[in-house]
Amino acid sequence: MTTVSIGSLTLESTEVLHNVELAYERCGKEGAPAILVCHALTGDQFAVGTAENPGWWSGLIGPGKAVDTDVFQVITFNVLGGCHGSTGPTSINPETGEPYRASFPLLTIRDMVRAEYAALKELGISHLTAVLGGSLGGMKALEWGHLYPDFVDGILPLAVTPAYSDYGVAFNWIGIQSIETDALFEGGNYVDSADLKGFELARMAAMVTYRSGNLFDQRFRRSTKEGQFQVESYLDYQGQKLAKRFDANSYLTLLKAMNTHDVSREKIDVEIFTLSFTYDLLYPSEQMIPWLKSMPNASWEIIETQFGHDGFLVEFEKWGEYIQKKLNSLVVPELMR
Structure with a gap:
């Protein structure tokens, strides 16, 4: 590096x-x-x-x-x-x-x-x-x-x-609250970001804003697998993926910085x-x-x-x-x- x-x-x-x-x-x-x-x-x-x-x-x-x-x-x-x-x-x-x-x-x-x-x-x-x-x-x-x-x-x-719009700030607030109220967050002194279910939820909420509803409908078409909607599985995967590769405190730092724009x-x-x-x-x-x-x-x-x-x-x-x-x-x- x-x-x-x-x-x-x-x-x-x-x-x-x-x-x-x-x-x-x-x-x-x-x-x-x-x-x-x-x-x-x-x-x-x-x-x-x-x-x-x-x-x-x-x-x-x-x-x-x-x-x-x-x-x-x-x-x-x-x-x-x-x-x-x-x-x-x-x-x-x-x-x-x-x-x-x-x-x-x-x-x-x-x-x-x-x-x-x-x-x-x-x-x-x-x-x-x-x-x-x-x-x-x-x-x-x-x-x-x-x-x-x-x-x-x-x-x-x-x-x-x-x-940055109030709509964007609102979704950032959902993400911030999801992470900071996680029982394992420990005021930012957590053991591992991957342990934070709130971090996964923050990412899921963000993913919904990144692409159009039409694209979600075209891709998933209400399909299911093993009793779960495929769109739910997709969001679970995206949340877990980010929590494993990114730091939750960094995510919070950047969300809060974006709000100042x-x-x-x-x-x-x-x-x-x-x-x-x-x-x-x-x-x-x-x-x-x-x-x-x-x-x-x-x-x-x-x-x-x-x-x-x-x-x-x-x-x-x-x-x-x-x-x-x-x-x-x-x-x-x-x-x-």
């Missing part, structure tokens, strides 16, 4: 994290125009991955693909507060010698972006052609445009809105290109487009899909060309500098 150290980081809360590290993946040729890719809630830094273990956006990023690693270098960080190598609740607190666990401080989306800005400077990257990400990653892309307009030429936030009153001067997806319950286009119209340099597309919010993770053939064209339009002036 590759990491970069950024030293101490002062958070918006004024708390200070020491010995901060961010795990990252870097693909493409060093010195090429740089694209920062930002993952979603339970993602990680392996957007591209390997031939044996393809990353979550391997269909979008690579040689000759929409994000062409023959043209760009692509950096993806595991988010601050995550559990795949970056400083988070599972990390050792240098002041105590023990894992942070429940004592890890609350974060905001801006804290995450500031950490990544510091990490990029440590990696010798002084400018970004674009920041690209969906969902939580889209929140970060918007904050990049707000916080560092001179550092980035354009932002491509996908499946996101300028502020709000750039709705900000003016973002950098070029914005965004994609919204039909049937996205959490980030509907009708909450995004009016705000985009108020920005000085924004454009967008709405992608027709039954996948709803998860549209930014699939069906690249429908929308990858939009990303490719926008990145190419941004890189031409970059190459002429």
Whole structure:
């Protein structure tokens, strides 16, 4: 695992994290125009991955693909507060010698972006052609445009809105309560995330928001196996799978950070290109487009899909060309500098 150290980081809360590290993946040729890719809630830094273990956006990023690693270098960080190598609740607190666990401080989306800005400077990257990400990653892309307009030429936030909706906060609250009221949670000092039935339930509730009702109906068709609806079995599997691979305290940290997202009153001067997806319950286009119209340099597309919010993770053939064209339009002036 590759990491970069950024030293101490002062958070918006004024708390200070020491010995901060961010795990990252870097693909493409060093010195090429740089694209920062930002993952979603339970993602990680392996957007591209390997031939044996393809990353979550391997269909979008690579040689000759929409994000062409023959043209760009692509950096993806595991988010601050995550559990795949970056400083988070599972990390050792240098002041105590023990894992942070429940004592890890609350974060905001801006804290995450500031950490990544510091990490990029440590990696010798002084400018970004674009920041690209969906969902939580889209929140970060918007904050990049707000916080560092001179550092980035354009932002491509996908499946996101300028502020996290009350509907989204409501589902986050269901998840938070499911985890924190689990009898084995122990105030965040649980033995193993996989033991927390509340964590599984939190994931199940979230899964219902990620795809359209039509897609659920088309896939499961009220079918049963051994007396259980197949959709119930699917949700059980997804809940157990996440609880085994992700840390519950990290999940809580990131949910609470998502709730802080709000750039709705900000003016973002950098070029914005965004994609919204039909049937996205959490980030509907009708909450995004009016705000985009108020920005000085924004454009967008709405992608027709039954996948709803998860549209930014699939069906690249429908929308990858939009990303490719926008990145190419941004890189031409970059190459002429």
